[in-house]
Amino acid sequence: KAGLAGGAALAASKAQAAGDPVITEVQDWNRYPGDGVDVHPYGMPSQFEADVVRRNVAWLTADPISSINFTPLHSLDGIITPNGLCFERHHAGAAVIDPKEHRLMINGLVDKPLIFTMEDLKRFPRYNRVYFLECAANSGMEWRGAQLNGCQFTHGMLHCVMYTGVLLKDILNEAGVKTSGKWVLAEGADASAMTRSIPLDKAMEDCMVAFGQNGEALRTEQGYPLRLVVPGFEGNMWVKWLRRLEVGDEPWQQREETSKYTDLLPNGKARRFTFAMDVKSVITNPSPQAPITHGKGRTVLTGLAWSGHGTIKRVDVSIDGGRNWHTARIDGPSLSLALHRFYYEFDWDGSDLYLQSRAIDEKGYVQPTKNELRATRGENSIYHNNGIQTWYVNKDGVAENVEVS
Amino acid sequence: KAGLAGGAALAASKAQAAGDPVITEVQDWNRYPGDGVDVHPYGMPSQFEADVVRRNVAWLTADPISSINFTPLHSLDGIITPNGLCFERHHAGAAVIDPKEHRLMINGLVDKPLIFTMEDLKRFPRYNRVYFLECAANSGMEWRGAQLNGCQFTHGMLHCVMYTGVLLKDILNEAGVKTSGKWVLAEGADASAMTRSIPLDKAMEDCMVAFGQNGEALRTEQGYPLRLVVPGFEGNMWVKWLRRLEVGDEPWQQREETSKYTDLLPNGKARRFTFAMDVKSVITNPSPQAPITHGKGRTVLTGLAWSGHGTIKRVDVSIDGGRNWHTARIDGPSLSLALHRFYYEFDWDGSDLYLQSRAIDEKGYVQPTKNELRATRGENSIYHNNGIQTWYVNKDGVAENVEVS
Amino acid sequence: GEADPKAGEGAGEQFHLGRVATPDEVAAWDIDVRPDGLGLPEGSGTVAQGEAIFDENCASCHGDFGEAVGRWPVLAGGQGTLKDDRPVKTIGSYWPYLSTVYDYIHRAMPFGNARSLSNDDVYALTAYVLYLNDVVTDEDFELSKSNFASIHMPNEKNFIPDDRDSEPQYANESEPCMTDCIPGKAKITMHAAVLDVTPEANADKKDEAPAAGIE
Amino acid sequence: GEADPKAGEGAGEQFHLGRVATPDEVAAWDIDVRPDGLGLPEGSGTVAQGEAIFDENCASCHGDFGEAVGRWPVLAGGQGTLKDDRPVKTIGSYWPYLSTVYDYIHRAMPFGNARSLSNDDVYALTAYVLYLNDVVTDEDFELSKSNFASIHMPNEKNFIPDDRDSEPQYANESEPCMTDCIPGKAKITMHAAVLDVTPEANADKKDEAPAAGIE
């Protein structure tokens, strides 16, 4: 076997070469073929990315079927969340619905109540839009101070995908909204029959009824086959498994807009219908789950910024706990009501870091500190915590969720 | 059991109601909970989307480890291809490489040859860009006439994702390119050790060395942990499992730029280094795999357009085989060197349709007919077939790949 | 190429898609109830009837007196705690409208077997929850469509509209400070590591009490 | 917000990342060979030596004479067919440079066991492939680093640069026709359904001959 003998000789000489053996020795993947094109009709991430998963926090709720898991923000980059990693929040598990058996009803203050099949809906003009979705309770654990050690847990009720769907306006117009109509009730088909009241103005402005995310069909966990998209507004309003839209003259005061998603203030009063998500940002790397492992020198700090009021105009980064700020580089498409990716590259001298980011949106809103928020809202609001997050990074690069003075 | 008795009574009365039973009867998914948030750490598509998969064509090649599968364009919408559905083309299977054992070498006409680990590379400034990737052989089967019945097979060597990576320019500068350097050889670490020569100008203009796609790590089939991104140029140049970049003063004339990816003309001459992908479009719906099932009336026609020369300025659609054209609605972000989504909504009268689309890019290039291409190039070019595609749709909505005069 | 969804082709146009819903179809799904009573069905139920249904179908999670078992939701109590460090927000202490109780129980409870209760069941359970919260005190109290709107919840007046814009951090617009914004070096005032309520991979820490819950 | 990659922070700057490659590391990976001979290693091999190695390691796929088994690639023949309806593009009929043969066999063959051949093996195989293609005719011909550059492939002169821009459909810029562009009704001239080489779900149609292959 002339050919193979030659190979053995080559391998022997390589083993003595000066250098990294993964370079000087021929590796298996450079010699033997991998899987063919018929093996993975629908591909999955590499086995080496097994830690890039949604995680839940068992003690947060009584049961994982009415609970939350979190997007691993510290393992992602860019502005698009892969469909398999979009955080889940449902109140009676993820409903499995055959699209052939799904219907959308429009009733209430309309000229004629209508029923649409999925096939009907796909005949309206379609639009594709990238929007962030943030749960109003994102960072809710942090009102009383630093608690969860990782941006997956402090900020991971957040995702951003490109939706494909039709305009809510177009399907409401098809039924004919009466002039007395001022609100729309959206209802889900799952076992929690989730309901939320949406102002008609918002419904007619930019809401979508979506059946696609990131090019393919909506995922089960995100409401397959149909969900409401309410750009910039709190995630709970984006009703999943959407089956009904009722037009009315008053809001419904449903459980998710009275018992939940109302913001209790220190004087015992509570705000309601606090729909828009405030200007916010977080450094995703370094962070507690993603320490600096390369020591001193060139360091890439990166994070996400978003606002329910439009685009992000600027993000500032501090490495000294808010003493001095540096304007970060926003990279990638800057789309209204979508996540924005920012980077700040610097040479780390190995000393303690107190990392903070501060977003400013197109309306001029500046992300506040947590203490500014507490000064007006106390610590019982649960929702809408958009305060500046601090990560402390020690000399070994280990990062921790802290608060600083 | 007062509660349950009441439920039974309710169900009985509903069964007699006038209407669609999926509405008038309480369905299981409206009563019983689904999976909790701890069940799917990495989510997958709904069971009802099982037909949305990559498909290969067994007779195209001797073995599926050096072969192609195709993106199901007819099942997707928007401009982003989900990672699990990006078509695969590899020459020795999909290499599985532990990122800890992956290296990138720069050698040749540089001041100092360098080795980077994956961690090193992630310390360069990162960028996120949406680009289409088209295999130069896409639609290659159609040079001699209509052959494959479905846009997945005629146009599915195409995908479009958001890449995260660093600029090739930045890492070449780190090694210091000598003034004599004019070309860059890119080499893969897989068992085909794929190589292509890239002009240095292109390398310094907009090429990226990418480790992310659509937010998460590159997929194995797309070159995990590292691939070259050569925006607008033929897919074969986007070397996967990228391990080496050599700077030289001449192109290397490697197998994939001589035996393959050269375009044979009728006079026996062959074009080489035909890098840029020409302006092109295809109607994805209706199409042979996605017939019209709703009969006459409102119909959504949609498709994709792209060009290796920048953005798409306009797409025209004909429903009568090129006699008359209607300007389509381009929807979603219009990003340079990315897919563009177009729609044309019309009321179908139920008569025969001869559907065509024609893209025009920002440089003014107009997508040609297949016969215009054949007039200059004959039928043996294999690559760079950007001719206008025709789908014939009969009265039943069934669609077929045809050519028309 | 970016088309404005507000100005899309066909805006305001009718597409002649879908079909008219039948009255029975609308009735099957249109079960929502509003504070003004819109949507309330015919029917009635007493506190005593409610107690029986509750003990059978609800108490296993919510407790005999609505005090909750484990981490399942509390349904009663907490009056006067809204200004406390640890407010207890229940139907009695927090909810502004009774219609929400009816509506929610009807659409979503009992958890695991939703839509299984009759209209009378829900009237009775709603009456019983009012009783557990001392809003009614008579075991013979009967709640019905006709007296529903006369019941007012104690905390109704404490809900205010969204006035986040008037908070100092948003109202007092000014260019944010860039240099020497705070004197001295940053000092850590609180470590997540001290509480360490972070879930560890493969560790079930259900016992650890968090400092704040997500509702 | 859209930052230009050409104008990113740090453009042209050095980042002091990575480390210098050792000569052995560069040698291990830098195996490419150019038409001008750059990259050719020391070594040599004859047609006769090549035949022995080929029969053992290559013929099972490529055939005893490079004529190919089944759908595996053809390595010889096809001279004079490039203007035919069905051109046969092989090393002998099409490839412009011999360096590509050496380079490709060395990096990628035998399929399934790449990088297993010595430099001498590859010289011998390259010589044998030349012989199969009648570029050399002597069984004793020895190919080596020193005579490599003297061998020229028959089709070298037939490669031309990219001139797509000069084709009429691109060169003759004009506004495309929008109305009444072609007289009469569209007439179908060819159906994919007639050939029907479309893969069916779960059907293995390896036997059906396609009208054109993808290389």
Ligand code: HEC
């Ligand atoms: C198996 C456990 C379980 C049973 C049995 C159950 N519940 Fe619940 N209940 C829950 C859970 C869990 C929630 C919160 C659901 C969510 O938020 O996703 C809830 C919420 C509620 C709420 C709203 C609480 C709030 O503060 O928002 C009410 C009211 C309620 N249940 C009443 C009932 C009644 C009445 C019954 C019996 C007919 C019942 N529940 C049976 C688990 C249960």
Ligand code: HEC
């Ligand atoms: C198990 C089958 C198999 C064996 C054994 C094999 N080859 Fe190949 N060969 C292939 C395949 C498959 C390709 C095309 C690979 C691709 O394009 O991805 C190929 C391509 C080639 C090519 C390029 C052909 C072209 O037209 O581009 C040459 C030259 C070649 N092989 C030479 C050899 C030599 C020399 C040997 C033995 C040392 C060998 N092959 C052993 C399967 C084989």
Ligand SMILES: [Ca+2]
């Ligand atoms: Ca197969």
Ligand SMILES: [Ca+2]
């Ligand atoms: Ca669990």
Ligand SMILES: [Ca+2]
């Ligand atoms: Ca109603």
Ligand SMILES: [Ca+2]
């Ligand atoms: Ca009792």
Ligand SMILES: [Ca+2]
């Ligand atoms: Ca070299």
Ligand SMILES: [Ca+2]
């Ligand atoms: Ca022989």
Ligand SMILES: [Co+2]
């Ligand atoms: Co709110």
Ligand SMILES: [Co+2]
């Ligand atoms: Co080309």
